[in-house]
Amino acid sequence: MTGTTQDDYTDRYARRVRGMTTSEIRALFAVASRPEVVSLAGGSPYIAALPLDAVGEMMSKLATDMGTTSLQYGIGQGTVELRERICEVMTLSGIDASNGASPDDVVVTVGGQQALDLVARLFLDPGDVVLAEGPTYVGALGVFQAAQAQVRHIAMDADGLVPAALEAAIAEAGGRAKFLYTIPTYQNPAGVTLTEERREEILDICERHGLLVVEDDPYGMLSFEGEAPRPLRARRREGVFYLSTFSKTFAPGLRVGWILAPHAVREKLVMASEANILCPSAFAQGAVTQYLSTMPWREQIKTYREIYRERRDALLDALEDLMPAGTTWTRPDGGLFVWATLPEGLDSKAMMPRAIAARVAYVPGTGFYADGTGTDSLRLNFSFPAPERIREGVRRLAGVMEQELAMRAVFGPTTPHRRRGPAGADAPGPDLA
Amino acid sequence: MTGTTQDDYTDRYARRVRGMTTSEIRALFAVASRPEVVSLAGGSPYIAALPLDAVGEMMSKLATDMGTTSLQYGIGQGTVELRERICEVMTLSGIDASNGASPDDVVVTVGGQQALDLVARLFLDPGDVVLAEGPTYVGALGVFQAAQAQVRHIAMDADGLVPAALEAAIAEAGGRAKFLYTIPTYQNPAGVTLTEERREEILDICERHGLLVVEDDPYGMLSFEGEAPRPLRARRREGVFYLSTFSKTFAPGLRVGWILAPHAVREKLVMASEANILCPSAFAQGAVTQYLSTMPWREQIKTYREIYRERRDALLDALEDLMPAGTTWTRPDGGLFVWATLPEGLDSKAMMPRAIAARVAYVPGTGFYADGTGTDSLRLNFSFPAPERIREGVRRLAGVMEQELAMRAVFGPTTPHRRRGPAGADAPGPDLA
Numbered sequence A, B: 001m002t003g004t005t006q007d008d009y010t011d012r013y014a015r016r017v018r019g020m021t022t023s024e025i026r027a028l029f030a031v032a033s034r035p036e037v038v039s040l041a042g043g044s045p046y047i048a049a050l051p052l053d054a055v056g057e058m059m060s061k062l063a064t065d066m067g068t069t070s071l072q073y074g075i076g077q078g079t080v081e082l083r084e085r086i087c088e089v090m091t092l093s094g095i096d097a098s099n100g101a102s103p104d105d106v107v108v109t110v111g112g113q114q115a116l117d118l119v120a121r122l123f124l125d126p127g128d129v130v131l132a133e134g135p136t137y138v139g140a141l142g143v144f145q146a147a148q149a150q151v152r153h154i155a156m157d158a159d160g161l162v163p164a165a166l167e168a169a170i171a172e173a174g175g176r177a178k179f180l181y182t183i184p185t186y187q188n189p190a191g192v193t194l195t196e197e198r199r200e201e202i203l204d205i206c207e208r209h210g211l212l213v214v215e216d217d218p219y220g221m222l223s224f225e226g227e228a229p230r231p232l233r234a235r236r237r238e239g240v241f242y243l244s245t246f247s248k249t250f251a252p253g254l255r256v257g258w259i260l261a262p263h264a265v266r267e268k269l270v271m272a273s274e275a276n277i278l279c280p281s282a283f284a285q286g287a288v289t290q291y292l293s294t295m296p297w298r299e300q301i302k303t304y305r306e307i308y309r310e311r312r313d314a315l316l317d318a319l320e321d322l323m324p325a326g327t328t329w330t331r332p333d334g335g336l337f338v339w340a341t342l343p344e345g346l347d348s349k350a351m352m353p354r355a356i357a358a359r360v361a362y363v364p365g366t367g368f369y370a371d372g373t374g375t376d377s378l379r380l381n382f383s384f385p386a387p388e389r390i391r392e393g394v395r396r397l398a399g400v401m402e403q404e405l406a407m408r409a410v411f412g413p414t415t416p417h418r419r420r421g422p423a424g425a426d427a428p429g430p431d432l433a
Helices: A006-012 A026-032 A052-064 A080-091 A111-123 A138-146 A163-173 A196-209 A263-277 A282-294 A297-322 A348-357 A387-411 B006-012 B026-032 B052-064 B080-091 B111-123 B138-146 B163-173 B196-209 B263-277 B282-294 B297-322 B348-357 B387-411
Strands: A106-109 A129-133 A150-154 A177-182 A212-216 A240-245 A257-260 A337-341 A377-381 B106-109 B129-134 B150-157 B177-182 B212-216 B240-245 B257-260 B337-341 B377-381
Touching: A006 B263, A026 A348, A052 A282, A052 B052, A080 A106, A080 A257, A080 A282, A106 A111, A106 A263, A111 A138, A111 A177, A111 A212, A111 A240, A111 A257, A111 A263, A111 B263, A129 A138, A129 A163, A138 A150, A138 B263, A150 A163, A163 A177, A163 A196, A177 A196, A196 A212, A263 B006, A263 B111, A263 B138, A282 B282, A297 A337, A297 A387, A348 A387, B026 B348, B052 B282, B080 B106, B080 B257, B080 B282, B106 B111, B106 B263, B111 B138, B111 B177, B111 B212, B111 B240, B111 B257, B111 B263, B129 B138, B129 B163, B138 B150, B150 B163, B163 B177, B163 B196, B177 B196, B196 B212, B297 B337, B297 B387, B348 B387
Parallel strands: A129 A150, A129 A177, A177 A212, A212 A240, B129 B150, B129 B177, B177 B212, B212 B240
Antiparallel strands: A106 A257, A240 A257, A337 A377, B106 B257, B240 B257, B337 B377
């Protein structure tokens, strides 16, 4: 039959699939998961810090005493019990009844990723433009590519998204921009945070141009110095979609996230989710509900904060002590990531195989851009490896960079190839996103 | 801002969303969930038949002893342990190494619904045609509508899909048909099964025309008389996508299903799933893996079979004893559903409010067609309610029908309005799908 060869399937793919290409660096990440490799490439929380015995007891009760509901189908929007708890959690960030937050407008999702995918399904037609920070979350690039949308990156500096750059991009998009996708707090991968003043400025710009805002806030509670600035949603109730997840504050293995949506669109989001997954897992929702009802979840967040602060310090100290001259990096006040920029002429993607050979892994900057830029930078994670491992990883990375610089001194500058590949062509796997 | 009113959001929706309308009968189903209502509308397995204490113990171990992996991120394709177990499960249906089944070609999904959505994302462009049984799974109609595809229904009889009708539909589609979506065994909602002879005939037709086959098999193991005919995938390895789920053989609350895909497309499916959900729940996958490794799952399936056989008999007997003349229905050899056709002139959708008032619920036939037909039929579920409740429900339904017929005798035939509404406009919620 005509369906028997790879070519025949390829001929049948939907247009949205044709741009999908697998990353040449994915194979390297498989190697990077070996124990002898220090991986600074991941994005995983330090789950060992959870009280696993107590969680186990909770899971047991959930199945034994509540199994006829927790193991059964649920409703598409998610249980009202969890949506009420989610509203309690959001009050810690200043999102509450005073700015119109209600369990009725919360849609429970399969982690933050499905939340983002649902918003894209609701608003993006092929050819639409999405404005996003450059660099931005690799998983978001995958969503926008699948939606056949075009991503325009907005420059950031140490204060986050640059308002003038946003204005310019909106003008350039000429009405084709559907929304701004932004991670204002402890941004992945850049590790920078949008300042108070800029939050108001950015919201004013979007309001003036009638641009919707998709605010992704997985890291806001993981602050190391005082509290994070209030989310955009806490400042504007209309035109802002607030997305978050329990993956960083509890556990990613349950895949529970949410959208707080403007009331007018909530029902459409639920229908889109039902077409996608029928309903979110009743067991996973029950687990998060029980966790938030019966366990000291606020203290757990403090625990994560302390562990990650120590590890961020270990990473920043190691970079300070060991990186070759000409290397620069961000200094995050929270979250999981540091963004480093290499000395002139080094190519983070070209360097990857040699880094893996030296038993250290990172994510090359190209994974976080839709346009193939980012060869001069890379992302380093500090939430998962222990402080001494982090320092050893940086030592190995510095060694590889010194070798590259030495070769360059001998053979002259190797101009980094600025590949204009399809979005996400360098995307790492989920465990690295 | 321009995003402050419902109209403003509506103007921004993607084209795929514009056809999305909420069902007027959804509100009725909310009422139908009240305890005094006998609901024959659901599609839920009888979870109380599970050994919940043992499941609870298993869940406890999974978090306590394996938490650092079961509560962590996983990989997009799903764990190799679960994919190996899934291949063991499929051997019971005759899908094994001899016909090329391999864990490498299995993609773990968020229930059968995401499996279907991923296949649609991979192959469907707006305007493409999908061929499907009429009636068909309501959740599939939601997927195809979201993909902006057109559904052409193929007639069924007591032996399942009618080959001549498939031939005609392929010819009519004139090359725009991307695949045949079929539930060959204990079909939802019709309760019929494609015969052995017809399976070969249907496969030959699809092969001859180069039409891909998407085989949805959630019910195949729930047989009441002997074993079900072997799945289509057990007869052809190329051109057939095999979709199934643990929702009916274990528990739907975990949302774990899978696709066995032709090797050439498996990687694209994984990338599509990562863009959608990043990765399936490691905890849910661990739960299913442990369940299949440490618990008597084959015996549990036998238990479900026995319970459902008794309930099917209760439903068929009650229909036989109580239904007004002119009513016909299918006699399923397995699965969860009976499809009933009303006496001339009765309208299952128009009758719904009166049925709810009489404290009985069903799903009107219109929910299972993309073209608004089905007003003369309805779906009855027998897996969830106890036998005596089933009989009481049929008694109430028969009473409502008698009244309708009496009114009709007095006021003359009320021609059933054949609404040509958008697909899924009568779609019930997930708990009824």
